[in-house]
Amino acid sequence: MIERLEFKTALGLDEAGTITGIAWPFGSPDRAGDIITKGAFRGIPARLPMLWQHDPTQVVSVWEHGQETDAGLEVKGRLLLGQVARADEVRALVQSGAVGGLSIGFSTKSASPRSGARGRTITALDLVEISLVSIPSHPGARVRSAKSGLVAIQIAEAINRAALALRH
Numbered sequence: 001m002i003e004r005l006e007f008k009t010a011l012g013l014d015e016a017g018t019i020t021g022i023a024w025p026f027g028s029p030d031r032a033g034d035i036i037t038k039g040a041f042r043g044i045p046a047r048l049p050m051l052w053q054h055d056p057t058q059v060v061s062v063w064e065h066g067q068e069t070d071a072g073l074e075v076k077g078r079l080l081l082g083q084v085a086r087a088d089e090v091r092a093l094v095q096s097g098a099v100g101g102l103s104i105g106f107s108t109k110s111a112s113p114r115s116g117a118r119g120r121t122i123t124a125l126d127l128v129e130i131s132l133v134s135i136p137s138h139p140g141a142r143v144r145s146a147k148s149g150l151v152a153i154q155i156a157e158a159i160n161r162a163a164l165a166l167r168h
Contacts, residue, residue, distance in 0.1 A: 012143050013094040017061070017079030017087065019050075021143045023102045023130045025072035030138035033119020041066070041073050044127045050077050051131040052086055054105055060087040063130050075102070075130060090132055100143045101136025105129040 013019045029035045044066050052058035061084070063077040079087040093099040110124035132143075 013079070013091060015091075017081040017091055018076070019079060019094070019132075019143060020074070020076045021102050022072045023066070023075045023104050025138065026070070028138075029114075029117070029119055033114060033117055034122060035114065035119065036122045036125065038068055038070075040123050040125050041068050041127060042124075044073075048075075048127065049129045050079070051105075051129050052090055053133055054103065054129070054131045056129075058086055060084055060090050060132070066127075066130075073104075093134075094132065094143055099132060099134045101133040102143065103131045103133040103136055103138075105131065 048063040050061040061080045065076040106125040111120040111122040
């Protein structure tokens with residue numbers, strides 16, 4: 001059974017489609033009361049599907065990098081802009097602030113009930129996908145960085161205009 005834990009993430013996106021975020025923050029439970037411990041993501045695949053709303057028919061790219069840090073599972077990928085129509089739509093939604101959550105799809109390998117609280121402490125899992133979602137359940141999971149190719153181009157154009165003005 002694949003379990004989906006949704007959450008707000010530190011999520012960021014740029015015009016080129018680069019997305020970074022924390023797919024699962026350590027140290028706090030999601031809305032179901034589950035906590036995933038550091039080390040549980042050991043052995044994650046080098047590339048994971050980037051889905052829209054956990055829909056396997058709505059692949060918008062792949063996560064190219066995933067790493068456990070003290071903050072949580074940090075991820076980075078690039079939307080397939082200009083190649084997948086849904087990816088272009090997702091970029092617009094993230095940039096507008098309408099969507100900013102990440103959610104993981106996984107199978108639990110090892111977990112125990114949390115003492116004195118609802119939910120589980122998950123110590124091992126098989127991560128199968130990470131989705132961009134509109135309504136996440138973990139309060140710490142958000143898109144963090146969305147670098148913009150458009151912004152870089154605008155900055156370069158401004159520098160070129162300034163350099164040209166200085167020559168005259």
